[in-house]
Amino acid sequence: MTGYIERQIYSELKNHLSKRQITVLTGLRRTGKTTLIKKLLEDSDYKQKIYFDLERIDNRELFSEKNYENIISALTSRGIDFSQRTLMAIDEVQHLPAIPSVIKYLYDNYNIKFLITGSSSYYIKNLFGESLAGRKKVFVLNTLSFTEFLRFKEVSFIPSKKFGRKFISSEYERLKNFYEEYIRYGGFPEVALTVKVADKKDILSDILSSYLNIDIKTVSEIRDQKNLHLLLKMLASRAGTRLDYSKLSSLTGISRPSVYNYLDLLEHTFVLTRVPVLAKNPDREIVKAPKVFINDNGLLNQLAEVSSGVQFENAVFNQLKFRGELHYYSLKTGKEIDFIIDKEIAVEVKETATKQDLINLKNLAKNLQIKNCFVVGRYPAPDFRDFIWGGDLG
Numbered sequence: 025m026t027g028y029i030e031r032q033i034y035s036e037l038k039n040h041l042s043k044r045q046i047t048v049l050t051g052l053r054r055t056g057k058t059t060l061i062k063k064l065l066e067d068s069d070y071k072q073k074i075y076f077d078l079e080r081i082d083n084r085e086l087f088s089e090k091n092y093e094n095i096i097s098a099l100t101s102r103g104i105d106f107s108q109r110t111l112m113a114i115d116e117v118q119h120l121p122a123i124p125s126v127i128k129y130l131y132d133n134y135n136i137k138f139l140i141t142g143s144s145s146y147y148i149k150n151l152f153g154e155s156l157a158g159r160k161k162v163f164v165l166n167t168l169s170f171t172e173f174l175r176f177k178e179v180s181f182i183p184s185k186k187f188g189r190k191f192i193s194s195e196y197e198r199l200k201n202f203y204e205e206y207i208r209y210g211g212f213p214e215v216a217l218t219v220k221v222a223d224k225k226d227i228l229s230d231i232l233s234s235y236l237n238i239d240i241k242t243v244s245e246i247r248d249q250k251n252l253h254l255l256l257k258m259l260a261s262r263a264g265t266r267l268d269y270s271k272l273s274s275l276t277g278i279s280r281p282s283v284y285n286y287l288d289l290l291e292h293t294f295v296l297t298r299v300p301v302l303a304k305n306p307d308r309e310i311v312k313a314p315k316v317f318i319n320d321n322g323l324l325n326q327l328a329e330v331s332s333g334v335q336f337e338n339a340v341f342n343q344l345k346f347r348g349e350l351h352y353y354s355l356k357t358g359k360e361i362d363f364i365i366d367k368e369i370a371v372e373v374k375e376t377a378t379k380q381d382l383i384n385l386k387n388l389a390k391n392l393q394i395k396n397c398f399v400v401g402r403y404p405a406p407d408f409r410d411f412i413w414g415g416d417l418g
Contacts, residue, residue, distance in 0.1 A: 025059075025062065025063050025066055028059065028063050029172075029175055029176050029213075030175070031056065031060060031165070031168075031172060032169060032171070032172060032346075033060075033163060033165060034060065034063070034064075036163065037049065037060070037064055037163060038064060038067065038068075040161060040163075041064060041068055041070075041111065041137060041139065043161070044137070045159060045160055045161050046127070046131065046137075046138040046139075046140065046156065046159055046160040046161070047137075047138065047139045047140070047160075047161060047163070048140050048141075048142065048160050048161065048162040048163065049061060049139070049140070049141045049142075049162075049163050049164075049165055050141065050142050050143065050144065050162060050163070050164055050165070050294075051143070051164050051165035051166060051294055052143070052166075052167065052231075052235070052293070052294045052295070052319070052320070053143055053231065053234060053235060053239055054212055054213070054214060054231055055165045055166065055167055055212065055213070056165060056213045057115070057141045057143075057165050058077075058115055058141065059213075060165065061075075061113045061115060061139055061141055062075065062113075064113075064139060065111065065113055065139070068111055070109060070110065070111035070137070071108070071109075072104065072105060072108050072109065072110045072111070073110065073111040073112070073113070074099075074102065074103070074104060074110070074111075074112055074113070075113045075115065076112070076113065076114045076115065077115045077116060078114060078115060078116045078117060078119040078120050078123070079115070079116050079119060084119060084120050086098050086099075087114075087120055087122070087123055087126050088120065088122055092126065092129050095126060095130075106134050106135075108135070109135045109137070110134070110135065110136045110137065111136075111137045111139065112130075112136050112137070112138055112139070113138075113139040113140070113141075114127070114138065114139075114140045114141075115140075115141050116141060116142065116143070117140050117141065117142045118142045118143055118144060118242050118243055119242065124156060127140070127156070128156055128159075131156075131159060143239055143242075143243065143293065144239070144243040144292055144293045144294075164294070166211075166294075166319065166342075166345075166346075167210060167211035167212050167213075167319065167320040167322075167342075168211030168212070168213060168216055169211065169342075169343060169346055169418055170202075170203065170206050170211075170343055170415060170417065170418055171183050171418040172211070173202070173206050173211050173216050174199070174202060176213060176216045176217055177202060177216065179199070179202060181199065181418075183416065183417070183418030184416060184418075187347065187365075187369060187396075187398070188396070188398055188412060189412065189416055190409060190410060190411065190412065191401070191404070191405075191409045191410075191411055191412065191413050191416075192413070192416070193404065195413070195415070195416065196404060196413050196415070199415050200415070202415070203414060203415035206321070206339065206415075207321055207335050207336060207339045207402075207414075208321065208322075208325060208335070209221075209224050209228070209321070209322045209325070210228075210320040210321040210322025210323060210324070210325075211320055211321070211322070211342070212227065212228070212231060212320065212322055214227050215227050215228060215322055224322070225326070228322045228323065228325075228326040229326060231323070232323060232326055232327070235293070235295070236249045236252065236253055237249060239293060240252065240289070240293070243289075243293065244289055246286070246289065251276065251277075251278050251282075251286075252286055252289075252290075254276050254278075255272065255276050255278060255283065255286050255287075255290075256290060256295065256296075256327060257327050257328055258272060258275060258276055259272075259287075259290070259296060259316050259318070260318050260323075260324050260327035260328035260330070261327075261328040261329075261330060262316065263316060263317055263318050263324055263328075263330060263334055263337075263338045264315060264316075264317060264334050264337045264338060264341075265315060265316070266312070266313045266314070266315055266354075267287075267298065267313045267314055267315070267316055268313065269283050269284065269313070294319055295318065295319060295323065296316055296317060296318050296319055297316070297317050297319055297341075297345065298314035298315070298316055299314055299315045299316075299317060299341070299350050299351060299352055299363075300314045300351055300352075301313075301314065301351060301352055301353065301354055302351035302352065302353050302364050302367065302392065303353075304391070304392065312354065315352055317338050317341040317342070318338055319342065320342065321335060321338055321339050321342065324338050332375065333375055336373065336375055336402050336414065337362065337373045339414065340362075340363070340371075340373050340400055340414055340417065341363070343414070343417040343418060344363055344365060344371065344417065346418070347365055347417075348365045348366035348369075349365070349366050349367075350363055350364070350365060351363070351364045351367065352364065353370075353388070353391075353392060355388075355391075359384075359388055360388075361385065361388055361389060364392070364394065367392075367394075368394065368396060369394070369396045369397075369398065370385055370388075370389040370392070370394045370396065370397045370398070371397075371398050371399075371400055372384075372385040372397075372398075372399045372400070373399075373400050374399055374400070374401055374402075374411075375401065375402040375403060376401060376402070376403050376405050377399040377400070377401035377405045377408060377411035378405060378408055379407075379408050379410070381399045381411075382397065382398075382399050382410060382411070385397045385398075385399060398411070398412050399411040399412070400412045400413075400414050400417065401413060401414065402414050
């Protein structure tokens, strides 16, 4: 495929094409799902393969047939030999609610490997629930990691496989401008490939508008986009802080139950993530509210004007989420650990790191018996190099 730039998830998806299970790829709009499945089709060793885009009305009509034999006839007329092994890619399945029963029928009766995409984990879960239980594996395509971002910029970079590579001034000088761009405009592929700032902002505005006016209507019954947009802007302005559902309800005029429902929808459509607290007593994890982060820094800055520190912490979140399960830790005194990875690694985020930051982190992490402690910094620190530069997280 001309101009294709490989994503980190590609090899995992390619390997899964050899499995009988249905391969489901989901994620935010314009993260590159269509490009990726077309590349997988092109590179696969299936001799018989076909692609359907359900945004096209003719394809929706084909799979809307009540009589499955008519669907078989239509597919045969398009060149499918059902006696042969087939790879069938179906893009944007959220546009056709009836598609699961068709896929189940074809899956159960013919040697067809399905590769499908959809824009909401909540929708995919409901759409392919009991009828395809155990028959599918869901993969999520996020916006670009910083490593992928540099690949799109044609800049060489090999991130450290072992977490904790200390600050290297030469790498910082070589990559700092790219990292600052990533912090400001995020990792949507089209945004990364666009040079002019005004054009980047236009693309982000269009992504947000399409999400609110098209995607939300497709995957939910919510019709009040104005309130949802208001809540989303409010959440973006509070990125990196604990959720206060009552305050959000009061400030937006949205009922508390609706705030909960909207948050579920925003998380399941990959716009934000709630990071739970880690407590020595598991019961306390339920009591303390999660923190909220926006899943792309371009969207964050499109939604709200936040401080450079909030932008940096949100970017670090988006880099760390590739490395494992995230929590935060908090004491009643107000002392916190920003991120804990897989309950084993403690991470503090500071724009300019100091030796005292690392000492404080280690002391706090003792409460959790965590010995692996790291401070992540944005800028070089005077007389202190024992920290990880944010860009080196990949």
